[in-house]
Amino acid sequence: MRTLGREIISTRQEKLAKLAQIEPKRVLTTLAHHIDEVWLREAYRCTRKDGAVGVDGVTAAQYEADLEAHLASLLERFKSGRYRAPAVRRVHIPKPGKAKKTRPIGIPTLEDKVLQRAVLMVLEPVYEQDFLDRRVRDGVIRRAIGKWLNAGVMESGEVSHPDRGTPQGGVISPVLSNLYLHEVLDVWFEHEVKPRLLGRAFEIRFADDAALVFEREEDARRVLAVLSKRFAKYGLRLHPEKTRLVDFRSPPRAGGGGSQRERSFGLLGFTHFWGRSRKGRWIVQRKTAKDRFTRALREVGRWCRAHRHWPVLAQQAALRRKLQGHYAYYGITGNGRALARFLYEVRRLWRKWLNRRSWHARMTWEKFVRLATRYPLPQPRVVHSVYRRAATP
Numbered sequence: 001m002r003t004l005g006r007e008i009i010s011t012r013q014e015k016l017a018k019l020a021q022i023e024p025k026r027v028l029t030t031l032a033h034h035i036d037e038v039w040l041r042e043a044y045r046c047t048r049k050d051g052a053v054g055v056d057g058v059t060a061a062q063y064e065a066d067l068e069a070h071l072a073s074l075l076e077r078f079k080s081g082r083y084r085a086p087a088v089r090r091v092h093i094p095k096p097g098k099a100k101k102t103r104p105i106g107i108p109t110l111e112d113k114v115l116q117r118a119v120l121m122v123l124e125p126v127y128e129q130d131f132l133d134r135r136v137r138d139g140v141i142r143r144a145i146g147k148w149l150n151a152g153v154m155e156s157g158e159v160s161h162p163d164r165g166t167p168q169g170g171v172i173s174p175v176l177s178n179l180y181l182h183e184v185l186d187v188w189f190e191h192e193v194k195p196r197l198l199g200r201a202f203e204i205r206f207a208d209d210a211a212l213v214f215e216r217e218e219d220a221r222r223v224l225a226v227l228s229k230r231f232a233k234y235g236l237r238l239h240p241e242k243t244r245l246v247d248f249r250s251p252p253r254a255g256g257g258g259s260q261r262e263r264s265f266g267l268l269g270f271t272h273f274w275g276r277s278r279k280g281r282w283i284v285q286r287k288t289a290k291d292r293f294t295r296a297l298r299e300v301g302r303w304c305r306a307h308r309h310w311p312v313l314a315q316q317a318a319l320r321r322k323l324q325g326h327y328a329y330y331g332i333t334g335n336g337r338a339l340a341r342f343l344y345e346v347r348r349l350w351r352k353w354l355n356r357r358s359w360h361a362r363m364t365w366e367k368f369v370r371l372a373t374r375y376p377l378p379q380p381r382v383v384h385s386v387y388r389r390a391a392t393p
Helices: 002-022 037-046 060-064 067-080 110-127 139-149 173-196 217-233 290-306 312-330 336-354 365-374 386-391
Strands: 088-095 098-107 153-155 158-160 201-206 209-214 265-267 270-276 282-288
Touching: 002 037, 002 110, 037 067, 037 110, 060 067, 060 110, 067 110, 067 139, 110 139, 110 173, 173 201, 173 209, 173 217, 209 217, 209 265, 282 290, 282 336, 290 312, 290 336, 312 336, 336 365
Parallel strands: 088 153
Antiparallel strands: 088 098, 153 158, 201 209, 265 270, 270 282
């Protein structure tokens, strides 16, 4: 039944994507009808069950105790307009690489996550074609989005209503941010900035991470000078530490040309820099960003500590999934050294917390090597290869 439900949802999404693609000027006024019991059930399946609870304190186990009734009630309230978006519980988590700094994150209720996921599953096929806000004019969906934007934030028992932005942590937040930035940055850069430049330029953006690439330095400096004003016009601010001008031209053949910090930049979890190929030529290389590497290891360490009393086979299965997920994203050509180091550090953390399961049976390295041979972890592998891509006709 679950497999059939996924196939039904996938077929509907493909039809939506095809419709949005072949009729780019069509305004979609009826999308909410796609969200039914099967759609909500799949949205629930895709929702994380191990996250922190929202303001209502309801856990996944409690919700699942009467899942069909809860989903039926949610669907009726959503379609009738009686759904009331609860406030988002705000917590502060440490900033990666900033020991004493934190950033706020919003935690919706489980039911809110399910409904946001369901709406996202409808919007994604449409907005994968373009990010024009006018594409979706479905009243039920737009009403639900308005409720989420105005639901408020609960912190220290008090509810406030910020007048700008979407709370980080909401399932629907990334697509709403994309819609906003598409108008603020993408359209502006393509239609107003590029025609005024002296050289070529292009933009790379994913969510709120972006790189503007220019052929001529004077163009880059001119755009940087007005970028903050453009963002301020729409109530946005540039990150003061991450926004900078980088001279990313190929270094001289003899080497030199500035420090690695000056000639590198971070984007989407990777540090991009110039390095030598095996033939001694300058090529653009990428490696796992230091803060992402540290954050991922910290999460593995927390998990190993919390689950050190699990059976070793269960720990191995969970760590395998974590490593495979890491390789699936960071497994790119040229990043093999960082992947190998990550595996080494994961093994070290696993051994550390296995060693603390008991004061009597110590887990020496010799014992751990035998255990790791019996319960092996996956070796690093390049998932995204430029060579395989180049060989594809």
